[in-house]
Amino acid sequence: MIPLGFRVGDLLPSERCAAGAVLATGWQPDTYDAWRARRAADPLDENFPAVPARRAAAPPDRTEADFAAWTAAADADGWALDDQLVAPGLVALAVPVRDPDGRPVCAISVLAHTSRHSGDELREHALATMEEEALHIADELYGTSKAAAAPPAAPAYADAKPELGPSFLQALARGLAALTALGRQHGGLTLAEAAEASGLSYPSTRRNLLTLSQLGYVEQRGRRFLPSPRVLELGYARLSTLTLADIAQLHLTELAGLVRESASLAVLDGAEVRYVARAATEQITSARITPGTRLPAYATSMGRVLLADLPEADRLEQIQTLRPQALTPHTLTSLDALAAALDRAAEKGYALVEQELEAGLRSLAVPVRDRSGRAVGAVNVALHAGPEPPEHTLDAVLPALRACAARIESDLAVASAGAPVQTG
Template identity: 50%
Template sequence: MEAAGTVERGLAVLRALTAEPGRPARATDLVRVTGLARSTVDRVLGTLAHLGYVRIDGRDVRLAPRLMEVGEAYLTGSGLRDALTPVAERLAEELDESVSLAVRDGDGVRFVVQVTRRRTMSVTFRVGDLLPAGRCAAGLALLDPSAPYALDDQLIEPGLIAVAAPVRGPDGRAACALSVVSHTSRHTAAGLRDHCLPALRKAVADMEAALAGRPIASAEMGAVPTGRPPVPAPPDPAAAVVVGDAARVAKRELGMGFLQSLARGLAVLVALGSARGGLTLADCARATGLPRATVRRAVQSLEHLGYAAADGGRFTLLPRVLELGYAHLSGLTFGEIVLPHLSDLVARVRESASVAVLSGDDVVYVARVQTVGIMSVDITVGTRLPAYATSMGRVLLAGQPEERLASIVPRRLSPHTVTSRAELAAAVRRAAADGYALVDQELEEGVRSIAVPIRDRAGRTVAAVNVATHAGRAGAADLVSRVLPALTETAARMEADLAYTVAQRGRPEFSAE
């Protein structure tokens, strides 16, 4: 199977999986949709699973959050999201309406930024969603960028109204469209236009200044020098994500079940988004550790499929990359992301496992998988327990300021509960030093648990995962020797998946307050 053909076939399978991303597919379904041989589909799925882009449970195949790195490559490389989101957030706050940014993608427009106001009747467009250009305000603004604004009076859906204006890049061409979206329960279309047009025009001017590297002059933003983005420099070989060796190792381990050419092609796709303005073939070869000829074949496939384009001597990603599951995956809840990993952990250690976040002085359970047994720990999602007497609470408290811990007054819940503030502080410090906490029958007699933190990209503890059991079934030493390695590995996998969704949504997802 030639390299270019392998990349195209692999992406065909990914597109088939994104047709109904909320439902699991099976290999037989993918054979029917793509027209590929069953052996080819099996090898593609095996490779995608090894890369962490899909999850295979028995015969069911689902998209995995790590696939979001493909869409992130476009969003990062285009620079629009990072440069323009602060202005969009300010506009949404000022108008108390939802705001979005969209770019042209063929005959449609694809959303790249969404700042949604939460209401009973709210906009459900997601980053990555595609709409017909002629039936939404953003599309109309991009189809005729010479017009001062475009109005959508329930074109796309009854009750939905929007006003949009083009945002021009330094070259004078429309780079994207800025939209204010509302509902007829709040405004008429003309009323929305009159309400938001002055602020919309000011935001467009600020966005164009940001793209051109000029100071943003709006009073609300202050005179913020954005700085002209530098001409992309070749990647630093010392900092490059080298995939050549990793692909060769995987090929040796998995044999015919691993398509090295597909893995390399996807690595090239991600690398093209690593610098504003794209990469040359030579830059991409350095960034990936792949031969230049391999990079050229992969880029040619990406161009053919509409995922990349030449811009002078550089190659950039196109918004169509977002069709590869980004909208669905970015909408997954925290619980939906961690639950498959919890299930794997329970199958491995044969004990119940949970994930919790800190809320005041309590932990709140946000995901749980119960083991099957005559005797089990009876806790459900939403349960609140005092943090000081739980293993998850102690690793969460270890990431808090000392004054937060000092404000907790522990009380006796069982004969084993630590009730001294000094002893509690020592236990929390030990959890911070060890990287885990083990609580032995302090919450309730007979309940023993061990927990480790779940951290965000900045290394902050945002949640915790634990394994709980009856004291008669597993001793403290057994939890440390048998369960802790599996628990630590599970936390690392959760962190890897959460890194992509949190990058897109921000940290509030973790809070239970």
């Protein structure tokens, strides 16, 4: 099965994807030098786990001359099309989002399988909409149609101290109001604009911004003030304390409400899975599952997708150490059968376990991956087996389950940008 998309944080070779061709139209000579050095050091693209590596005997997908011609065409056309360069069976269309000087700063890319669209069909179907959205994104980034509009006023809390009492630090509230106002307008604000946006007086705004500048949270460029990168510390201080369970809990609750069945997140702990987060509806099993509960990995859907993600040698070694017991008449106890089940889970990207852990229990799971693509956990939906066949559960639940895992992965990628997130 070929995935129709990539995860947040995945790296792709520029010469093998439409977005790379679009962005390369703005490359400087030093960027080309870095690109050549990367190609020379990794001629088979083995350092790009998100895409299939090229065979040693195969010629390069794009020589430098080919890539230069492709980027020149992308610059002239305003779009680029990748027809099965990034992966067999995939076509991709990309358009640039440009800054006010016309330089590409990012790219919008749409993927389709060749069974649905040819390259020309994808361009006819999506190009106009993509170009329109690129203009909207540029407008949001640079405010080209909003330059004359005043930013919305932030609360100044000028009269809050009498109402909230002596414990309320009005000076801190005013400083935050001034800092917040700067983030509402691309390119920063002058003192007068910041005073108007924050609702503070001009002298108060000046004192607050100069103080924030001395603390490193505000930069001054000419007459304009704007937030410095250090303001990210205010958010990352919270992100650094988040665990995988913290990140997943809201998404599990949303999933459980959507499918009206219990949803859980677990990690692999030796030959067992350990539950770290759960959103329960009605209990359908005889045992109450709570965070910290351990279950044998071989008989659970989450255990199988996590075991399936192990390198093949580690997977075989783990299977050899298992001593599976027949928990129900349906439990797989043959090591060969388990190995085949893990192979299927690795191929399909999900595992469905039917009444192997407990009679009447059906469970469907998908992996949750970190920025490197490694499965650090698994999310599942558990439901009563009932009269409906397993195929019904796949159709009804799998899309929502995969969407939940994707949202967790996206949040995990952001939270782990500064430091690893605790998964246990």
